Structure formats: C-alpha cells, structure tokens
Amino acid sequence: MQTPLPFWNICRRVYLVWAVLLGIGFAATQFHQEANINWLWLVISLIGLGYMVRQTSLPEFRTAGLAHLYFVGLVWTLVIAQGMILSVLPFVGRTPLAALSPYLGVFWLWQMGLGHWLNGLVDPPRLPYWITGGIQILAGVACLLWGLEWQFAVAGGIGALAMLLLIRLH
Incomplete structure (x- = not known):
C-alpha cells in the first residue's frame, strides 16, 4: 500500500x-x-533559486522520481537571468532601452x-502552469490599457497569487 504524498511537497513549498x-x-x-x-x-532571486536548489537536493526529491524538476530549475534560472539583464539595461547609459524603464512591471508580468x-x-x-501564466500575461495587458501607476503592485499581487494558485492546482 502506497502512502499518500504530503500536501506540503517540494513544489508547494x-x-x-x-x-x-x-x-x-x-x-x-x-x-x-x-x-x-x-x-x-x-538578493531575492538568489534566495528563491537557492531555496529551489536546496529542495532538489533533499533525499525525498531523489527518491520520488522528480528528476524532471531539474529542468524547472534551469527554466527559471534562464527566465530570471534574462529578466534581470533586461531590467538593468534601461538604466545603463543613454541608450534607446531607457524608454523601457516605465514598463518594467508589465515586462515582469509577461516574463513571469x-x-x-x-x-x-x-x-x-x-x-495549472498555463492558467497561471495566462493570468499574469493578461494582467500585464490590463496594466498597459488602464495605467502603469500601480504596475509593480499589480505584478507583486498577481505574481504571488499565481504561485498560491499553483499550491492549490498543482
């Protein structure tokens, strides 16, 4: 008889x-x-990615057949790295990318x-991932249509909500 998986598994944590x-x-x-x-x-990215790496090094990870989650870590490392680079570039010198700085909250909604x-x-x-991804992309579009004043608050709220939805849906 197989024991049920705990609710607070690696992914949900x-x-x-x-x-x-x-x-x-x-x-x-x-x-x-x-x-x-x-x-x-x-710092936030290093904490989050570090926590992901720590979780994937636990014995329960290796014994549960979750090796495919290494690709999840790779995906998020690439997504976060690309996002960080594109978030810093608008502030480096006088480049055409400076025009992107007012849209970074929208950019991050789309990036997430x-x-x-x-x-x-x-x-x-x-x-579940496609639903939460779609919600974030639509929130980015909504920020463009209805105003950028609170785009970072929207990105934080919707981004956190998407992660909390994954706890329930995944």
Whole structure:
C-alpha cells in the first residue's frame, strides 16, 4: 500500500517561498522605483533559486522520481537571468532601452507568465502552469490599457497569487 504524498511537497513549498518573495520585492519596487532596486531583486532571486536548489537536493526529491524538476530549475534560472539583464539595461547609459524603464512591471508580468508557460512544458500537469501564466500575461495587458501607476503592485499581487494558485492546482 502506497502512502499518500504530503500536501506540503517540494513544489508547494517552493511556490509558497516565491509567493512571499514576489510580494516583498514588487511592493518595495512600487515605492522605490530607482535603479538600485535591482540589488534587492538580485538578493531575492538568489534566495528563491537557492531555496529551489536546496529542495532538489533533499533525499525525498531523489527518491520520488522528480528528476524532471531539474529542468524547472534551469527554466527559471534562464527566465530570471534574462529578466534581470533586461531590467538593468534601461538604466545603463543613454541608450534607446531607457524608454523601457516605465514598463518594467508589465515586462515582469509577461516574463513571469512566460516562465509559467515554459514550466508547464517540463513539469506535468501543464494546465495549472498555463492558467497561471495566462493570468499574469493578461494582467500585464490590463496594466498597459488602464495605467502603469500601480504596475509593480499589480505584478507583486498577481505574481504571488499565481504561485498560491499553483499550491492549490498543482
């Protein structure tokens, strides 16, 4: 007889950590919209990715046949790295990319949505990731249509909500 998996499995613990980190990071960004906020995001990203790596090194991870989750870590490392680079570039010198800085909250909603969609490709079932990814992409479109004033608060709220939804749906 097989014992049921605990509710707070590796994935759900990681989702919860990222929900908290996203809420903190985007709230800070909403009220401190300067280039040096990227240092906070670097720390947040290292904490979140470090926690993911720590979870995937646990014995329960190896014995549960979850090796495919290494690809999840790779997907998110690439998505976060690309996002960080594109978030810093608008503030480096006088380049055409400076025009992108007012849209970074929208960019991150789309970037997180893309990450969820890609995550769905490597971690079945796909539908929960595609739903949460779609919600974030639509929230980015809504920010463009109805105003950018609160885009970082929206990104934090929707990003955290997406992670919390994954706890329930995945």
